Amino acid sequence: MSTFDTFLRLTRGVYRRRLSLAANGYLHADPDARLHLPAWREDPYALYDQLRHRGRLSRSRSGAWVTVDHEICREVLRDRRFGARPDRLTVDESLSDDFETSFLGMEPPDHTRLRGAIRSDFDPRAVGRYRDLVERTVDELLRPAERNRRFDLMAGLARPLPLAVMSAVFGIPDDQRAGFHRSAAVLGGAIDGVRTMTQAARLRTATLTLDRLFDDLIARRRRDPGDDLLSRLVTDAAGEVGADELLPLCTLLLVAGFETTTNLIGNTVHALLRHPEQWAAVVAAPGDRAAAAVEETLRYDPPVQRAGREARQDIEIAGRPIRAGEFVVALIGGANRDPAAFPDPDRFDLFRSPATAHLAFGGGIHYCIGHPLARLEATIAVRTLAERLPRLRIDGRTARRSSGMIRGFTRLPLRIAAPPASSP
Ligand code: HEM
Numbered sequence: 001m002s003t004f005d006t007f008l009r010l011t012r013g014v015y016r017r018r019l020s021l022a023a024n025g026y027l028h029a030d031p032d033a034r035l036h037l038p039a040w041r042e043d044p045y046a047l048y049d050q051l052r053h054r055g056r057l058s059r060s061r062s063g064a065w066v067t068v069d070h071e072i073c074r075e076v077l078r079d080r081r082f083g084a085r086p087d088r089l090t091v092d093e094s095l096s097d098d099f100e101t102s103f104l105g106m107e108p109p110d111h112t113r114l115r116g117a118i119r120s121d122f123d124p125r126a127v128g129r130y131r132d133l134v135e136r137t138v139d140e141l142l143r144p145a146e147r148n149r150r151f152d153l154m155a156g157l158a159r160p161l162p163l164a165v166m167s168a169v170f171g172i173p174d175d176q177r178a179g180f181h182r183s184a185a186v187l188g189g190a191i192d193g194v195r196t197m198t199q200a201a202r203l204r205t206a207t208l209t210l211d212r213l214f215d216d217l218i219a220r221r222r223r224d225p226g227d228d229l230l231s232r233l234v235t236d237a238a239g240e241v242g243a244d245e246l247l248p249l250c251t252l253l254l255v256a257g258f259e260t261t262t263n264l265i266g267n268t269v270h271a272l273l274r275h276p277e278q279w280a281a282v283v284a285a286p287g288d289r290a291a292a293a294v295e296e297t298l299r300y301d302p303p304v305q306r307a308g309r310e311a312r313q314d315i316e317i318a319g320r321p322i323r324a325g326e327f328v329v330a331l332i333g334g335a336n337r338d339p340a341a342f343p344d345p346d347r348f349d350l351f352r353s354p355a356t357a358h359l360a361f362g363g364g365i366h367y368c369i370g371h372p373l374a375r376l377e378a379t380i381a382v383r384t385l386a387e388r389l390p391r392l393r394i395d396g397r398t399a400r401r402s403s404g405m406i407r408g409f410t411r412l413p414l415r416i417a418a419p420p421a422s423s424p
Pocket residue numbers: 077084086103104105115252253256257258260261264302303304307308359360361362363365366367368369370371373374
């Protein structure tokens with residue numbers, strides 16, 4: 001199965017679910033269904049509150065269980081009686097067979113083997129080697145912004161930075177980066193569903209291009225290994241990753257490492273500029289406070305809003321019987337605003353030191369492997385913005401991604417305000 005087929009099945013499922021919910025007249029009666037309506041894109045958190053009032057775990061009319069309860073979300077993500085089935089974010093049975101090849105949808109022992117093959121490349125010590133690259137890239141990307149005093153954060157920094165880093169992770173040669181970047185952007189943009197034939201055609205071209213680029217790169221690294229993750233995987237004598245597993249693994253890492261980090265950078269800058277006193281606090285001590293701002297954004301406005309699990313056996317959660325094969329949607333964005341876990345949860349406050357961990361990176365065996373890299377990139381981006389462009393402001397209309405799953409901006413226009421006129 002090509003990356004395109006896998007991807008199209010995955011994304012088509014999400015879209016089909018929306019259509020079937022709408023067709024059944026559920027949209028206005030069911031908070032979970034309404035999460036897919038554009039009107040709630042700006043602020044899904046009010047809908048999460050409605051769900052909270054319906055109980056700790058409720059049944060959506062689509063048949064899935066949904067929860068915004070922090071304790072239940074955490075439990076469901078960690079409980080091995082549930083399996084991760086990303087394609088069952090849909091309730092469409094016919095779409096459920098083909099994502100197993102990427103390890104996000106796998107179970108031990110294959111999951112353990114594939115995750116183990118790349119784990120050491122993403123631990124905090126290992127990702128430290130990308131620090132210089134991130135600093136250099138942010139520095140270069142911000143030069144035109146400084147000159148022009150106006151820029152779109154997403155196009156100017158939040159998208160190109162993770163792409164530059166993922167190119168280094170894979171050892172993508174300079175002359176091929178543009179192709180990888182274009183294809184990854186199309187895949188990332190379609191993660192929530194394919195809506196038109198034109199989009200499907202673009203996606204097909206992008207995934208075929210990506211498959212070809214990775215195939216070429218794999219062959220090149222076999223002949224001429226470098227100091228990168230892909231070279232290590234293809235020359236690994238232990239053969240932890242099978243030949244047919246390499247392409248899905250690369251695609252998963254590229255898409256997971258790109259779109260999410262882009263939106264973490266966008267969401268953090270947006271939250272800070274919407275709370276000028278918090279931005280002023282970061283500007284006053286960027287080296288000390290940028291990381292805290294990123295961490296609070298991961299709680300307050302996480303880029304990944306939901307994760308799905310399928311019950312492998314009959315299970316009772318919070319007194320509700322969940323039957324084997326039923327699907328539970330852990331609404332991470334809602335869990336992170338659970339007042340039982342975070343006092344005054346709707347307040348964005350980088351000085352909070354919560355006793356409970358947020359769920360932005362999931363939990364259990366599928367806990368995000370890329371979290372140290374995402375934190376490194378976002379922290380350096382925010383720190384450098386605060387150091388170099390302290391008078392940053394939002395400049396006009398922002399535009400959001402159309403998605404119930406990935407939360408972020410497609411456009412976040414910024415300007416550098418003029419300093420106040422000095423008093424006479
Ligand atoms: C802000 C940035 C990021 C966020 C919010 C994020 C979020 C998540 C979440 C919620 C999961 C769990 C999904 C589930 O349990 O169903 C996950 C898994 C994963 N993430 Fe991330 N991620 C981010 C960045 C990255 C980066 C930079 C990489 C790689 C370079 C990455 C690679 C992965 C992989 C491979 C998995 C699957 C892990 C497994 O199944 O064992 N992520 N991520």
